[in-house]
Amino acid sequence: MKTTQRYQTFSSRFLAGIVDSLVFIPVAIADAFIITEDSPDYLLFFWIPLSYASYSIYSVLMHAKYGQTLGKMCAKVKVLNAAETDVPGLKRAFLRDSIYIAMTAFSIGWVLRNILAGDFTFAFYTSEVNFYFSTFSVVWLLLEFVTMLTNSRRRALHDFIGGTVVVNKPYLREKIPDSQTSGSSAVKGPSHDPASPY
Incomplete structure (x- = not known):
């Protein structure tokens, strides 16, 4: 399975992930100060959903409009629709992150349920919610990696x-390699117009 330089993006994606993680250091610092045993329930009820959802909101909106997060801009990679004719747009960007969004929504609901029931504790948050969320993230990343190896x-x-x-x-x-377009007339490649967003 031959992969051209156009699609050899693994290391660049990894770098982009690191940069995007750095972007959210302020959120992590805020978490450390806000999510404590002494924090009032109303503050946790407001902050935890915002904190959990912040990355998904950032990722979906940036990919929808620019095809890049700040990390991808630094790594010089870009997300396009499968036909490589345009940036993903809101629908595709949302679908692209939909599994992670679903897991985030589940975690938020789990936390809010405990806050409303008066059962929220810092130990519950750190040992249960974060554990399951982190485990899911690792499994998902492994599936992503394996899938990347199966196509050119x-x-x-x-x-x-x-x-x-x-x-x-x-x-x-560059012209999209013929091997990538065979059997699909929809794949045409981005415009070469100097005014093109590509």
Whole structure:
């Protein structure tokens, strides 16, 4: 299975993930100060959903409009629709992150239920919610990695769900290899118009 430089994005995606993690350090610091045993329930009820949802909101909106998060901008990779004709748009960006969004929503609901029932404790949050969320994230990342190895465009599982592909931006204006377009007349490649967003 031959993969062109256009789609060799694994290391760049990894770098992008690190940069995006750094972007959310302020949120993590705020978590450390806000999510404590002494915090009032109303504050936890407001902050925890906002904290949990912040990355999904960031990811969906940035990918929808620019095809890139700040991390991907630094790593010089871009998310396009599967036909490589445009950035994903809101629907595809949402679908691309839908599994992670669903897990986030489940975690938020689990936490809010405990807060409303008066059963929320810091131990519950750190030992149960974070444990299951972290375990899910690791399993999901492994599935993503395995999926990337099964196709020449290195599309991860969430790319198939969202109908997207990640490309190296420096190679974006190159003609899409024939091996990637065979059997699909929909794949045409981005415009070469100087005013194009690509």
